[in-house]
Amino acid sequence: MGISDYGLWKCTPTSWSGTADTDHGHLEFTDGTNSNKTYEADVNIMSSDSDKRLVYWFVSNFDASHPSTTELAALSQGFATQKGSSSLALDFLREGFIDVNSGILLSHDPKDPTEKGDILSYLDPIMNQAVQEKATMYLWGSHYSDKGGAQGIHDIHMNQGNAGSFEDENGTYQDGGIVIQFANGTWEGVFFAFATQTLKTDDNGNPEGQTFAQALGGDTTSSTSTTEARTSHATKGTVGIEAAVVNPKGPDHGAPKGKGERVYIQNRGSKAQSLKGWTIENKNGEAQKLGDVEIGAHSKHAFDTPDAPLANTGGKILLKDPQGQTVSEVSYTEKQARKEGKLLYFAN
Numbered sequence: 001m002g003i004s005d006y007g008l009w010k011c012t013p014t015s016w017s018g019t020a021d022t023d024h025g026h027l028e029f030t031d032g033t034n035s036n037k038t039y040e041a042d043v044n045i046m047s048s049d050s051d052k053r054l055v056y057w058f059v060s061n062f063d064a065s066h067p068s069t070t071e072l073a074a075l076s077q078g079f080a081t082q083k084g085s086s087s088l089a090l091d092f093l094r095e096g097f098i099d100v101n102s103g104i105l106l107s108h109d110p111k112d113p114t115e116k117g118d119i120l121s122y123l124d125p126i127m128n129q130a131v132q133e134k135a136t137m138y139l140w141g142s143h144y145s146d147k148g149g150a151q152g153i154h155d156i157h158m159n160q161g162n163a164g165s166f167e168d169e170n171g172t173y174q175d176g177g178i179v180i181q182f183a184n185g186t187w188e189g190v191f192f193a194f195a196t197q198t199l200k201t202d203d204n205g206n207p208e209g210q211t212f213a214q215a216l217g218g219d220t221t222s223s224t225s226t227t228e229a230r231t232s233h234a235t236k237g238t239v240g241i242e243a244a245v246v247n248p249k250g251p252d253h254g255a256p257k258g259k260g261e262r263v264y265i266q267n268r269g270s271k272a273q274s275l276k277g278w279t280i281e282n283k284n285g286e287a288q289k290l291g292d293v294e295i296g297a298h299s300k301h302a303f304d305t306p307d308a309p310l311a312n313t314g315g316k317i318l319l320k321d322p323q324g325q326t327v328s329e330v331s332y333t334e335k336q337a338r339k340e341g342k343l344l345y346f347a348n
Contacts, residue, residue: 001168001169001170001171002159002169002170002171002174002205003141003142003155003159003169003171003174004142005081005142005143005144006081006082006083006089006140006141006142006143006155006159006174007079007080007081007082007140007141007143008075008079008080008082008088008089008138008139008140009029009031009039009041009078009079009080009138009139009140009141009143009153010031010072010075010076010077010078010080010136010137010138011029011030011031011039011077011078011136011137011138011139012029012030012031012032012077012134012135012136012137013027013028013029013127013130013131013134013135013137014028014029014030014038014131015027015028015131016028016124016127016128016130016131018045018120018123018124018127019120022046023044023045023046023047023048024042024043024044024045025042025043025044025045025120025123025127026040026041026042026043027040027041027042027043027127028040028041029041029137029139031077031078031079032077032078033077033078037151039151039152039153040150040151040152040153041139041141041152041153041154041156042152042153042154042156043123043156043178043192044156044157044192044194045119045120045123046107046119047194047195047196049194049195049196050196051194051195051196051213052107052195053105053106053107053194053195053213054105054106054107054119054157054192054193054194054195055103055104055105055106055158055192055193055194055195055197055212055216056103056104056105056106056119056122056190056191056192057098057099057102057103057104057189057190057191057192058122058126058188058189058190058345059097059098059188059189059190059191060188060345061186061187061188062097062179062187062188062189063187064095064096064097064189065095065096065097066095066097067088067089067090069181069187071088072088072138072179072181073181075088079143079153082140082173083173084173085172085173087173089140089173089174089175090140090173090174090175090176090177091160091172091173091174091175092158092160092175092191092193093160093161093199093200093201094172094173097189098189098191100199100212101199101215101216103193103212103216104216104266104298104300105195105212105213105216105298105299106119106122107119121264121302122343123190125245125341125342125343126180126188126190126343128341129182129339129341129342130180130182133182133183134183135180135181135182135183136180136181137178137179137180137181138178138179138180138181139153139156139176139177139178140156140175140176140177140178141153141154141155141156141157141176142154142155142176155169155176156176156177156178156192157175157176157177157191157192157193157194158175158176158191158192158193158194158197159171159174159175159176159205160172160174160175160197160201160205160206161193161197161198161199161200161201161205161206161207161208161211162194162196162197162207163196163198163207167206167207170201170204170205170206170207171204171205172201172203172204172205174205175191176192177189177190177191177192178190178191193212194212195211195212195213196211196212196213197211197212198210198211198212199211199212199215216298238267238268238269238273239265239266239267239268239269239273239275239295239319239327239328240265240266240268240319240327240328241263241264241265241266241280241317241319241328241329241330241346242264242265242266242300242345242346243263243264243343243344243345243346244261244262244263244264244310244317244330244332244343244344244346245260245261245262245341245342245343245344246261246310246311246312246315246332246337246344247261247310247312247337247338247339247340247341247342248260248261248262248340248341249340249341250340257304260304260305260306261304261305261306261309261310262302262303262304262305263280263302263303263305263310263317263319264300264301264302264303264343265280265290265295265300265301265303265319265328266295266299266300267295267296267297267298267299267300268298269297269298270297270298271297272294272295272296272297273294273295274292274293274294275290275291275293275294275295275301276290276291276292276293276322277321277322278290278319278320278321278322278327279308279319279320280303280305280308280317280318280319280320281308281317281318281319281320282305282308282309282310282311282315282316282317282318283311283315283316286307286308286309287307287308287320288303288304288305288306288307288308289307290303310337311337312334312337312338313334313337314331314332314333314334314336314337315331315332316329316330316331317329317330317331317332330346332344332346
């Protein structure tokens with residue numbers, strides 16, 4: 001049957017609250033069609049299923065062939081219905097603008113004030129930047145109007161591969177998503193699925209094969225012993241530097257925990273990995289010890305780096321194991337570091 005009133009909304013975001021609801025972030029936006037009207041978008045940060053995790057993809061250079069940035073830029077602001085492969089509809093599994101096998105399983109833990117929940121530590125910097133810079137935003141999902149007169153869009157996530165109570169919403173070319181066009185010419189994409197959805201679907205969007213939880217190695221029905229996890233050795237490509245804030249808002253030094261310079265380390269492996277004895281180093285060789293921290297399978301952790309200051313003039317960040325071997329190395333330019341509070345992502 002599919003979702004109702006599917007389409008694409010070209011708009012300008014005006015505010016973002018990642019913690020507006022227990023399972024949704026809340027975006028407000030305008031679209032130029034009514035100067036007195038503000039619309040809203042609900043963005044899932046948690047599933048209502050028994051496995052509450054989401055699958056997350058961030059595309060730092062969105063340059064899809066369909067829908068193309070040229071087609072999107074040519075649109076007028078406002079909501080437009082989309083239907084089928086010949087329209088500007090999204091389909092995660094058929095159009096190739098994301099690698100479904102590279103998704104990250106993320107949770108949301110409102111009791112964790114430092115991380116703000118894994119999903120929000122990824123999403124907040126992107127959405128806040130879009131609001132601050134008055135970027136152009138493209139939202140795919142289901143249009144709604146409630147009895148109180150509010151209008152908006154939801155189902156901003158993959159809408160196929162569902163089993164059980166959500167199976168009636170399955171369909172092809174009706175996936176939700178977010179693409180952001182910044183004034184400097186940068187295009188970024190943010191896409192979500194649920195851990196219980198599948199990587200393959202039939203011609204009607206119904207599930208086939210493994211769920212994301214199973215395929216990405218984070219199925220909550222499986223377990224790994226702590227002893228085995230702590231003794232497993234990380235190799236390049238398994239544990240790496242995923243992102244960093246090198247120029248936080250306000251002073252670079254002396255900032256409260258979680259508000260200063262920090263580096264995000266991701267474990268792409270199927271087993272937990274201890275980082276006891278590991279260090280993060282800057283281009284000058286100054287090192288930040290990581291302590292006795294364990295990162296779960298397909299998870300990440302943010303580390304403050306007061307002992308390894310990250311230069312705003314460009315530099316390198318290295319992750320080294322207890323033997324001093326470089327496991328991951330990334331670099332950034334002065335131009336990339338210029339924007340305060342920006343989360344820099346690295347292909348690593």
